[in-house]
Amino acid sequence: MRAVRRTRNLSRRLLAANAVSCVRRSSTAATTTTIKPLTSILIANRGEIALRVGRTASEYGIRTTTLYTDPDAHSQHALSSPYAINLGEPSAYLDGDRIIQIAKEQGCQGIHPGYGFLSENPTFARKCTEAGLTFIGPPSSAIEAMGSKSESKNIMNAAGVPCIPGYHGSNQDPEHLKNEAAKIGYPVLLKAVKGGGGKGMRIVNSPEEFYDQLASAKSEARNSFGDEVMLVEKYITTPRHIEVQVFADKHGNCVALGERDCSIQRRHQKILEESPAPHLKEEIRQDIWEKARAAALAVGYEGAGTVEFIFDNDTGEFFFMEMNTRLQVEHPVTEMVTGEDLVRWQLIVAEGGRLPLTQEQIEQRIKERGAAIEARIYAENPDMNFIPDSGRLIHLRTPRPTDTVRIDAGFVAGDEVSSHYDPMIAKLIVQGPTREAAIQKLRAALEEYEVAGPITNIEFLKRCCTSPDFVAGKVETGYIQKHPELFAREPWAPEVYAQAALGLALQEIQSARSDPFSAPPVTAVGFGTGYQQREFNLVEIPADGKGDDTSTSVKVRQTAPFRFDITVGDKEYRDVTSTLDSSNNLSSFYPHTRLSTTFIRDEDRLTLFQQGKQYRLQVAMPKWAEKALGIKDVTNSVLAPMPCKILRVEVAEGDAVKKDQPLVVIESMKMETVIRSPHDGVIAKVVHKKGDLCKAGTALVEFVEEEK
Numbered sequence: 259m260r261a262v263r264r265t266r267n268l269s270r271r272l273l274a275a276n277a278v279s280c281v282r283r284s285s286t287a288a289t290t291t292t293i294k295p296l297t298s299i300l301i302a303n304r305g306e307i308a309l310r311v312g313r314t315a316s317e318y319g320i321r322t323t324t325l326y327t328d329p330d331a332h333s334q335h336a337l338s339s340p341y342a343i344n345l346g347e348p349s350a351y352l353d354g355d356r357i358i359q360i361a362k363e364q365g366c367q368g369i370h371p372g373y374g375f376l377s378e379n380p381t382f383a384r385k386c387t388e389a390g391l392t393f394i395g396p397p398s399s400a401i402e403a404m405g406s407k408s409e410s411k412n413i414m415n416a417a418g419v420p421c422i423p424g425y426h427g428s429n430q431d432p433e434h435l436k437n438e439a440a441k442i443g444y445p446v447l448l449k450a451v452k453g454g455g456g457k458g459m460r461i462v463n464s465p466e467e468f469y470d471q472l473a474s475a476k477s478e479a480r481n482s483f484g485d486e487v488m489l490v491e492k493y494i495t496t497p498r499h500i501e502v503q504v505f506a507d508k509h510g511n512c513v514a515l516g517e518r519d520c521s522i523q524r525r526h527q528k529i530l531e532e533s534p535a536p537h538l539k540e541e542i543r544q545d546i547w548e549k550a551r552a553a554a555l556a557v558g559y560e561g562a563g564t565v566e567f568i569f570d571n572d573t574g575e576f577f578f579m580e581m582n583t584r585l586q587v588e589h590p591v592t593e594m595v596t597g598e599d600l601v602r603w604q605l606i607v608a609e610g611g612r613l614p615l616t617q618e619q620i621e622q623r624i625k626e627r628g629a630a631i632e633a634r635i636y637a638e639n640p641d642m643n644f645i646p647d648s649g650r651l652i653h654l655r656t657p658r659p660t661d662t663v664r665i666d667a668g669f670v671a672g673d674e675v676s677s678h679y680d681p682m683i684a685k686l687i688v689q690g691p692t693r694e695a696a697i698q699k700l701r702a703a704l705e706e707y708e709v710a711g712p713i714t715n716i717e718f719l720k721r722c723c724t725s726p727d728f729v730a731g732k733v734e735t736g737y738i739q740k741h742p743e744l745f746a747r748e749p750w751a752p753e754v755y756a757q758a759a760l761g762l763a764l765q766e767i768q769s770a771r772s773d774p775f776s777a778p779p780v781t782a783v784g785f786g787t788g789y790q791q792r793e794f795n796l797v798e799i800p801a802d803g804k805g806d807d808t809s810t811s812v813k814v815r816q817t818a819p820f821r822f823d824i825t826v827g828d829k830e831y832r833d834v835t836s837t838l839d840s841s842n843n844l845s846s847f848y849p850h851t852r853l854s855t856t857f858i859r860d861e862d863r864l865t866l867f868q869q870g871k872q873y874r875l876q877v878a879m880p881k882w883a884e885k886a887l888g889i890k891d892v893t894n895s896v897l898a899p900m901p902c903k904i905l906r907v908e909v910a911e912g913d914a915v916k917k918d919q920p921l922v923v924i925e926s927m928k929m930e931t932v933i934r935s936p937h938d939g940v941i942a943k944v945v946h947k948k949g950d951l952c953k954a955g956t957a958l959v960e961f962v963e964e965e966k
């Protein structure tokens with residue numbers, strides 16, 4: 259009862275704060291603001307965000323111009339509008355001046371920057387305004403104020419918003435920074451003042467590792483943001499990431515559209531985001547909303563913004579971390595729990611209109627609409643430290659969108675996930691009456707999500723949905739490291755191999771029928787040309803790139819059209835009827851069960867989707883064929899795990915190296931990765947030098963062959 263009353267009092271205080279801000283700012287703002295409807299805009303971004311913004315714009319009859327680059331020429335966002343301009347080289351999305359020029363030539367009235375690229379660039383925002391274009395975002399002064407993680411903290415301190423203890427000053431002398439770290443007390447976090455996307459950040463656990471971590475954070479910051487100024491702050495050991503979506507108009511109104519918990523992160527980057535934050539006391543929730551609005555008001559904010567807080571699970575305190583002065587990747591979570599279209603809100607604010615809802619109305623909505631959760635689907639390998647992947651999406655099947663299941667994607671089947679850009683394939687957002695229901699729905703939807711081509715984090719996300727502590731709402735930013743069960747793999751049922759072999763056999767039968775002269779491929783041993791019996795050697799593709807390469811032999815004997823006897827190891831299945839249709843559906847009736855599998859083949863690689871799980875296999879060459887073709891294994895080399903650029907080579911020919919010693923530092927998808935030595939050994943050859951571009955699977959370093 260008391261809690262309820264306190265909440266009401268707080269809400270009243272919030273409303274009062276709102277009214278005060280109205281009075282404070284309306285005298286200047288309201289009189290000068292007139293509604294200026296937008297009829298055409300340019301979207302200065304790519305991928306799902308460009309499509310997302312385009313969707314709302316089109317819905318309200320606003321003409322959109324989209325931009326693309328050479329690698330994006332056939333991408334969905336480039337195809338989404340009849341007005342699409344080619345910028346050429348991959349980095350051209352960052353060329354603000356040229357984009358402004360194009361907007362003017364195309365007769366656009368405004369520019370929507372999306373997120374990433376130019377969205378938090380105050381110079382770009384200012385130049386838009388100077389060119390007579392409406393920048394659909396906050397005033398450049400607000401971006402500027404919040405753009406620096408150090409400057410913004412000074413403003414927040416002054417506005418009474420709590421900040422993490424730390425050093426945000428300009429003295430960048432390493433020794434001085436180290437002294438500050440000692441004052442704060444270890445562990446500390448080093449952060450690039452201009453940072454974003456989890457880059458340029460390092461945890462320092464003890465004074466001994468301070469200089470190494472500083473060098474590493476600086477190098478990443480320099481490469482990513484062209485600036486290496488660092489701040490040092492207290493590292494909270496069991497934190498949660500809780501952020502508040504705020505919105506302000508030009509009339510002095512500012513509201514909080516609830517909070518999002520984004521604690522499930524890898525590499526300091528979010529992969530699951532949800533609202534409301536689980537187990538957050540109501541008075542803290544109200545307080546955090548109020549502080550978020552205070553933060554926005556302190557910089558004269560307009561439009562959509564997110565105030566990020568770090569919440570200390572041990573003490574219940576929360577601290578301002580940064581403000582993102584743009585719409586965020588995870589905004590659909592808030593759209594789901596409020597039932598509002600935030601891009602529409604952005605357009606209304608940019609046109610000079612008033613916020614569509616009051617704080618009270620928003621609270622009511624949130625109470626009624628329950629919970630929402632978003633999973634970011636990335637082309638990346640969780641078993642190899644979430645290393646990004648790229649390549650063609652040879653198969654893509656999504657769950658059916660409904661009112662409560664939403665997919666924001668930038669790709670369709672056949673598209674290329676380019677190594678030039680962020681490896682996010684899609685966002686899957688679900689809503690349910692309770693958090694439990696939302697998680698169940700998310701898992702169900704993930705089980706229907708099929709992606710073949712690049713490796714994805716979908717299997718990992720499914721395991722998150724059943725991880726007991728996550729289900730119980732016991733989240734923290736270190737969750738993934740602390741829950742090894744998220745990386746556990748179960749052994750495969752023999753039916754997986756049986757289905758794979760049946761798929762291969764049926765494909766061969768079909769192609770033999772359409773081309774009677776085709777010889778059976780070298781990947782299998784056949785008896786005669788009638789395909790009575792075939793043997794396939796199948797190898798599980800080890801996600802961690804290690805594993806063993808023992809293959810499973812599967813014998814398939816055709817006994818009648820579409821009828822087979824199958825042997826997997828010591829298991830035998832008789833009289834299995836099986837068909838493969840043109841949509842890759844492989845349907846088999848075993849004596850004990852029926853299996854419906856999506857069977858995808860890409861040369862010697864197979865991807866199967868069966869009973870809500872993905873299986874990746876390789877058709878191994880029989881040993882005799884390997885010998886005949888003189889194929890040698892390359893276990894003596896370290897290979898590039900993905901297409902990349904060589905940033906640094908850390909070893910030279912003749913060097914003796916220890917296991918885990920850095921060999922080469924590569925960059926891919928805007929991320930730096932250190933390639934470490936898999937074992938002790940001596941370097942025979944450094945194959946690539948700094949600046950080289952390498953394909954996945956290229957040898958980077960070769961070792962001297964061990965004497966046997």
Ligand code: ADP
Binds near residue numbers: 373374375454456582
């Ligand atoms: P959020 O919007 O929730 O903060 P992230 O920080 O994970 O989400 O992702 C958005 C950030 O990622 C942007 O601030 C931007 O710096 C970076 N980013 C995303 N896509 C790209 C891209 N294609 N190129 C460069 N930076 C990008």
Ligand code: ADP
Binds near residue numbers: 527580
């Ligand atoms: P970015 O601009 O890259 O998003 P943030 O400052 O928002 O950087 O931090 C990103 C993430 O790093 C947070 O979500 C949180 O998980 C972690 N983090 C940031 N600051 C701290 C801190 N002081 N202590 C512990 N973790 C932190």
Ligand code: MG
Binds near residue numbers: 455
């Ligand atoms: Mg952040």
